[in-house]
Amino acid sequence: MFWDKEKETLSGDSLEKLQLKRLKWTIKQTENIPFYKKLLNESKIKPDDIRKKEDIQKLPFTKKSDLQGGYPFGFFAVPKREIVRIHTTSGTTGKPTVVGYTRKDLDNWSELIARNMTMIGLTADDTFQNAVNYGLFTGGLGFHYGAEKIGMTVIPSGTGNTKRQIEMIDDFGVTAMHCTPSYAMHLSEVAESMGTDLPTFKTGMFGAEPWSENMRRTLEEKLGVTAYDSYGMSEIYGPGAAFECPERNGLHFWHDCYIIEIIDPETCEVLEPGQKGELVVTPLVKEAMPLLRYRTGDITMILDDECPCGRGAKIARLTGRSDDMLVIRGINVFPSQIEHVLRSIPEVGDQFMVYVDRINHLDEMTIDVEIKKEFFKGELCDLEKIQRKIIHSLKEILNLRTKVSLVEPGSLPRFEGKAKRVIDNRGDKF
Ligand SMILES: [Zn+2]
Numbered sequence: 001m002f003w004d005k006e007k008e009t010l011s012g013d014s015l016e017k018l019q020l021k022r023l024k025w026t027i028k029q030t031e032n033i034p035f036y037k038k039l040l041n042e043s044k045i046k047p048d049d050i051r052k053k054e055d056i057q058k059l060p061f062t063k064k065s066d067l068q069g070g071y072p073f074g075f076f077a078v079p080k081r082e083i084v085r086i087h088t089t090s091g092t093t094g095k096p097t098v099v100g101y102t103r104k105d106l107d108n109w110s111e112l113i114a115r116n117m118t119m120i121g122l123t124a125d126d127t128f129q130n131a132v133n134y135g136l137f138t139g140g141l142g143f144h145y146g147a148e149k150i151g152m153t154v155i156p157s158g159t160g161n162t163k164r165q166i167e168m169i170d171d172f173g174v175t176a177m178h179c180t181p182s183y184a185m186h187l188s189e190v191a192e193s194m195g196t197d198l199p200t201f202k203t204g205m206f207g208a209e210p211w212s213e214n215m216r217r218t219l220e221e222k223l224g225v226t227a228y229d230s231y232g233m234s235e236i237y238g239p240g241a242a243f244e245c246p247e248r249n250g251l252h253f254w255h256d257c258y259i260i261e262i263i264d265p266e267t268c269e270v271l272e273p274g275q276k277g278e279l280v281v282t283p284l285v286k287e288a289m290p291l292l293r294y295r296t297g298d299i300t301m302i303l304d305d306e307c308p309c310g311r312g313a314k315i316a317r318l319t320g321r322s323d324d325m326l327v328i329r330g331i332n333v334f335p336s337q338i339e340h341v342l343r344s345i346p347e348v349g350d351q352f353m354v355y356v357d358r359i360n361h362l363d364e365m366t367i368d369v370e371i372k373k374e375f376f377k378g379e380l381c382d383l384e385k386i387q388r389k390i391i392h393s394l395k396e397i398l399n400l401r402t403k404v405s406l407v408e409p410g411s412l413p414r415f416e417g418k419a420k421r422v423i424d425n426r427g428d429k430f
């Protein structure tokens with residue numbers, strides 16, 4: 001029922017025709033927003049100037065700071081009485097962005113979530129535990145309504161009360177769960193401390209923070225699940241804008257609802273498929289808060305290969321946000337790369353923390369790494385060997401020498417929502 005085969009597998013001219021029609025509608029809708037009205041007037045662009053897909057490049061970009069400048073309701077394109085819900089971004093950098101939804105927007109959004117879940121084989125027979133924050137964060141209500149739309153049995157467990165969450169998996173016969181990868185790791189650790197194995201379930205949907213292929217392997221091993229990656233952000237509805245199909249080789253962006261581009265973040269030049277850069281998204285069906293060429297800050301590339309599932313518009317799994325990227329002595333480092341290296345080393349435990357300092361004008365990166373219990377109690381010379389191995393593996397991948405301290409299992413902070421694994425003590429980062 002939620003496999004919209006016609007739309008999901010559109011390609012060539014018919015896809016372009018639909019996208020252009022919706023893009024023109026979106027441009028018209030943005031004319032209700034003073035910020036865009038001014039920009040479009042200045043550049044003298046009219047919806048009818050959009051004749052082919054490349055014409056999108058005539059449109060201006062929208063940056064996160066533009067949205068922050070419109071706080072709170074400056075980017076709403078409909079009268080307030082048509083707004084039926086508000087979410088906000090977390091606002092870790094400056095003012096949060098307020099996102100509004102009309103009733104139609106909420107319907108569209110849950111339809112996309114329902115498509116995602118249908119794509120990976122979930123049905124009304126599944127029992128779904130939604131272990132994410134249900135507040136202003138879009139992950140809670142977004143997944144909730146999509147799952148209800150399919151008719152799944154939804155458990156709105158939220159985060160916290162982890163022991164109870166573990167019991168529920170077993171007692172209620174949970175078959176699918178949505179949470180952050182960090183919280184999934186935490187669940188398995190708490191189950192271990194309770195002296196039980198985490199009850200297994202079939203499907204894990206993980207998002208809201210970048211996670212590596214090695215993390216996928218660890219999660220699948222510990223939780224007994226098949227793990228799928230979900231991508232989205234509040235500005236473009238929320239999670240579910242892109243999702244992995246059963247091939248799990250890239251995420252399909254719903255091409256009837258979004259046009260995606262990849263740009264060089266420095267020069268803003270549009271890049272070809274296969275070239276890595278910043279993801280730019282133009283939503284095509286948003287009524288309350290249409291956006292033109294929104295710069296997400298997320299780093300990925302468009303994949304050009306034909307997916308056996310028949311769907312198009314595929315992006316590679318995310319390396320990280322350009323905001324998360326650390327520049328250490330001129331070298332770009334993403335926390336997800338560090339995670340990928342650490343999870344490939346068998347002696348390494350569940351958590352790590354990265355500290356960046358500037359000592360005598362030089363950037364120094366120190367990583368505290370938890371070691372598995374059985375290795376932590378070993379001989380000192382063995383620990384030194386493990387430490388050398390970690391430093392060596394990090395150097396191979398990051399091309400950077402790091403300091404590594406091995407710490408006791410369970411000693412580093414745990415996260416129920418998005419993990420904060422980097423502490424940057426440099427005052428003037430760039
Ligand atoms: Zn596919």
